Amino acid sequence: MNKQKLVLVGNGMAGVRCIEEILKIDRERFEITVFGSEPHPNYNRILLSKVLQGDTTIEDITINDWNWYQENNIQLFTGETVIRIDTEQQVVYTDQNRQVEYDRLILATGSLPFILPVPGADKEGVTAFRDIKDCERMIETANQYKKASVIGGGLLGLEAARGLLNLGMEVNVIHIFDCLMERQLDPTASQMLRRELEKQGMNFLLEKQTEEIIGGERVEGIRFKDGTEVATDLVVMAVGVRPNVQLAKDSGISVNRGIVVNDYMETNTPNVYAVGECAEHRGIVYGLVAPLYEQGKALAEKICGVHGKSYEGTVVSTQLKVSGVDVFSAGQFVDNEETKSFKVHDEINGIYKKILVCDNKIVGAVLFGDISEGPKLLEMINRQAAADELNQVFQSSSEESGDNIAAAMPINQIVCSCNNVTKGAIMQAVYSQGFTTVQQIAKCTKASSSCGGCKPLVAAILEHARENDVELTVEKETICSCTTLSHDEVVQEIQEKRLTHVKEVMFVLGWKNEEGCSTCRPALNYYLGMIHPTEYEEDQDSLSVSERMLANIQADGTYSVVPRMYGGVTNAEELRRIANVVEKYEIPLVKLTGGQRIDLLGIKKEDLPNVWADLDMPSGYSYGKSLRTVKTCVGSRYCRFGTQDSIELGIALEKKFERIQTPNKVKMSVSACPRNCAESGIKDLGIVGVEHGWELYVGGNGGTHVQAGQLLCTVATEEEVMEMAGAFLQYYRETANYSERTSKWIERVGLEHVREVLFDKENREVLMERLEIAISNSKDPWKEVLGNKEIQEEVYGNKNDPLTKEAISTSK
């Protein structure tokens, strides 16, 4: 199967994030080539400000190192610029005389810093602040020279100025207006900011328009339109950026301010897409990573054929990365006739909060001095919350700080706006992975990995999750009222204290009810079997009637038997045996199940062992929490649409995983094409054949709570399906609560988290190793009974009938 060729032009933050998203969905779909004009692998441009300020180093801001490209089979050409696109032939040409064909092309060319077109702008000592090279140039200049001027009092200019101060230079900030950061702040906040920065040592030349950069070969000063001059050894231009669109324009792709894209990041040219600062969506060109990452996700889903969310635009928020200055701005901040504002101005403590309301809805906010309510306000602005909700913000904020803020925050509130990560996702990462550092959380969830502005909040949530017992108790679900311990805690205790029996667990862990109950006993039995697969013997008293009898008990006290038919395939020999059994034991009803099996209903308990013996087929586990069925479509063997052998794969899956115990029943299916005749979209693990391999959907459910499966990944070969399926099952076995179906488990832990675990090859290998141990210790339970006369008499003989009416009605 030929992979499609995907070419990315622009090795920056937006483009590479989009590639990461594509790899998450489908590692095998594309042969990927990336071109980047800069000589570096993808790095965190945002943190250049922090490099200049001396808080981190260039080595530490790499996001994807050289190995990452290799490991993901990405061909990377750095220091190489794409100079032409032939959109008819679908070929890109570079400045190194290379030409590469594409099936899909992503343009992520970012922005170019705007350089004021004034005389002298090309002199030595005049620089932009956009990339590593600019940053290094400024650091070198600071070693030799003293006086710096930054033109532009926006976010970039102020962060640059702070960096240059830290490097020991005297810094003038030259701004065209009388208010700094006029694109984000109202005049009051702007004034407060100016005063604070002056205290830090910055000098401001406001309402100054640059006319000329003066000097010889090297800059010596700046002359303004009002005739005044300032001496300087370095000029940093931070007067905004322009989308880098020349390549697209020259290639006939529709360009306005940016490259024009629709809600799927498609340009007007077939198979050409754009993301990031070069793209213009619904008339807006964004200059912050949060929207660019959202765009990347939407494009990845589109390009991989997943019916995901389209991109509909973003309300952005900004924070200035200058230590000691807390500024936050989001949405609309300029008053007009239709707006009203809610303001708090505490001049003593230097705190200012202004929230703008329009039509009784919260539409924007500016915070200075205390920005702790920023995430909450951004969430309110995004959903256009009613103005009344503001009371809650201010009442609670006056009492809250640090850990209290973390505790009071709703679970679904976004904490990291750059990466769209909620408090819930962070808490989950801490609970499920036992994380103790912000770095671990950043690696797993990406929270705090971009601008770093949310780091203190992430740290507070981490602290809160680890230390605050109150929330742990409130949020944790105990197994049942016999214990105060959660499922996870019990599993941990069993492992740590090496507990081996149900009674022992209850005794050692201080069960309130020493006999346990019908909820906790089966759970403990499952956990012990999962943790000690080689030595644990099932506690029969903890099993349901159907599990104990190895057949499903029916309303009238008879049983149903479903023999295993791998992949839903049978033959004349098996059918003859089934027919003989039906006649011999006068089985009143034979029914085909939704999982493509034959159900024999109305069998008397004492006939069960003889029925199994005569059938001579493996148990179909219709009574158990285990793999039930793998449903298959006819696939390429007979269907004219089938590109793959779904039957062969279905049978292989069922044979491999047929007897393992799972937290709840598991249903699988394999369809050989997207027509999906085996209903793979509503299975715990549903597999769909596509042109270049197999798509794996997880967490689907066609029962009480109908739930569509979500795409976990796409793989190329049957071997990879088996490996991914095994790792998925084992991770579900190890981390789901007993009785939790995969749909609920994924909802709880998050698909992203499951992907993080399963996409790591080492993780998959260790999960598979543990699963193999469980598989090798499993035996067919019907055969076990047939080989044990005592059990046959004890359990299936007439003498000691263990059943009561109550048992029938409570058995599931």
Ligand SMILES: Cc1cc2nc3c(=O)[nH]c(=O)nc-3n(C[C@H](O)[C@H](O)[C@H](O)COP(=O)(O)OP(=O)(O)OC[C@H]3O[C@@H](n4cnc5c(N)ncnc54)[C@H](O)[C@@H]3O)c2cc1C
């Ligand atoms: C100092 C600084 C601080 C910032 N701070 C923040 C912040 O705190 N928060 C925030 O959200 N954002 C911040 N930003 C903005 C953020 O960095 C950008 O929004 C983001 O990097 C844009 O990503 P991009 O991939 O669209 O473009 P870029 O990161 O600019 O990447 C585009 C890449 O494409 C390459 N390229 C262009 N044309 C070609 C071609 N023809 N062939 C090959 N390669 C090509 C370029 O060389 C570049 O490497 C900051 C930016 C700077 C400079």
Ligand SMILES: NC(=O)c1ccc[n+]([C@@H]2O[C@H](COP(=O)([O-])OP(=O)(O)OC[C@H]3O[C@@H](n4cnc5c(N)ncnc54)[C@H](O)[C@@H]3O)[C@@H](O)[C@H]2O)c1
């Ligand atoms: N903390 C952050 O979020 C952060 C930090 C740095 C950069 N960035 C992003 O990087 C990009 C570039 O930042 P920026 O600050 O250069 O862009 P900007 O457009 O936000 O600000 C440019 C500033 O320069 C001023 N200006 C324009 N012409 C001028 C002139 N002739 N003389 C003096 N001042 C003049 C403008 O009034 C404006 O305030 C933006 O997209 C920004 O969002 C973000």
Ligand code: SF4
């Ligand atoms: S899913 Fe596709 S291959 Fe399978 S039976 Fe249906 S149409 Fe045929």
Ligand code: FES
């Ligand atoms: S808010 Fe920027 S990294 Fe979290």
